Amino acid sequence: MLNFLRTIDRRWIFALMGVAVALPILLRFSPPTDVTPMDRSVYEAIEALPDGSRVLLSFDFDPGSQGELLPMSTAFTRHCAEKKHKMYFMCLWPLGEPFIENAMAILKEEYPDLKYGTDFMSFGYKPGGEAVIKNIIVDWKQLFITDSRKQDLGEVPMTAKLKSAKAMNLIVNISAGDPGTKQWVQYAATPAGLPMVAGCTGVQAPLLYPYIPDPLDGLLAAIKGAAGYEQILLDRYPNMGEMKSSALGSSTAAMQRMGPQFVGHLLMIVLIVIGNVIFFIDRSRGAA
Numbered sequence: 622m623l624n625f626l627r628t629i630d631r632r633w634i635f636a637l638m639g640v641a642v643a644l645p646i647l648l649r650f651s652p653p654t655d656v657t658p659m660d661r662s663v664y665e666a667i668e669a670l671p672d673g674s675r676v677l678l679s680f681d682f683d684p685g686s687q688g689e690l691l692p693m694s695t696a697f698t699r700h701c702a703e704k705k706h707k708m709y710f711m712c713l714w715p716l717g718e719p720f721i722e723n724a725m726a727i728l729k730e731e732y733p734d735l736k737y738g739t740d741f742m743s744f745g746y747k748p749g750g751e752a753v754i755k756n757i758i759v760d761w762k763q764l765f766i767t768d769s770r771k772q773d774l775g776e777v778p779m780t781a782k783l784k785s786a787k788a789m790n791l792i793v794n795i796s797a798g799d800p801g802t803k804q805w806v807q808y809a810a811t812p813a814g815l816p817m818v819a820g821c822t823g824v825q826a827p828l829l830y831p832y833i834p835d836p837l838d839g840l841l842a843a844i845k846g847a848a849g850y851e852q853i854l855l856d857r858y859p860n861m862g863e864m865k866s867s868a869l870g871s872s873t874a875a876m877q878r879m880g881p882q883f884v885g886h887l888l889m890i891v892l893i894v895i896g897n898v899i900f901f902i903d904r905s906r907g908a909a
Contacts, residue, residue, distance in 0.1 A: 663846075679712060681714045682798075695871075696872075708741040738778055757809075762774055797822055844882065
């Protein structure tokens with residue numbers, strides 16, 4: 622047996638990993654989700670706002686990181702919709718605009734009482750990175766003349782009297798890199814004193830932890846943070862679990878993605894342990 626494990630073809634390892642990832646998906650297995658204080662802080666930042674508050678959501682990511690960040694964007698959107706907040710969507714990444722359209726499609730399907738221009742709207746993509754943030758903090762309409770649908774901002778109820786981003790009650794940023802959360806912290810949240818929460822990829826999280834708890838009220842790190850946030854929302858708003866917009870973004874997308882990750886990591890740990898056991902046995906026999 623030891624000799625078999627010692628000389629096993631690596632293709633069997635690849636096959637095992639494929640099964641470990643596929644089975645949880647096919648069986649819809651989701652491991653128990655632990656809610657962290659950080660997940661709770663993000664939830665409270667949105668939940669504590671009076672109903673109908675203004676929330677600026679910037680989707681600064683692309684398809685390469687949607688596995689981690691798309692569930693966050695849909696969870697933030699649904700939470701704001703439940704609270705009847707006014708949602709202002711924008712992005713600093715050119716490929717972030719389709720995710721804005723996805724979020725608005727969810728609102729149209731699951732919250733038909735919310736109307737574009739009155740309850741939510743999109744500015745779309747604007748090039749310039751941090752320069753865009755600096756400008757909208759001073760004068761929004763100097764940079765944005767129309768919304769993503771080419772409507773004059775003066776004719777859109779949500780922006781008719783909007784002067785600058787200082788009018789927002791909360792900034793929500795979902796970031797895959799630069800420009801992203803760091804720039805929103807440096808050029809919006811800090812100088813304007815605006816409250817802010819964010820979601821980011823796992824590799825980016827350690828760089829953003831120093832900004833917590835001020836000016837960042839909370840941070841969702843990777844798919845684990847998104848799953849914890851979804852769990853809180855399902856506990857508070859059970860009706861979200863009944864929403865069937867799976868093509869647009871399931872209300873439990875992050876929790877479902879934790880299954881393959883959990884089993885895959887478990888398999889890796891088992892293989893590492895087996896490898897070390899074989900190594901120490903061989904070393905004790907003088908063969909290592």
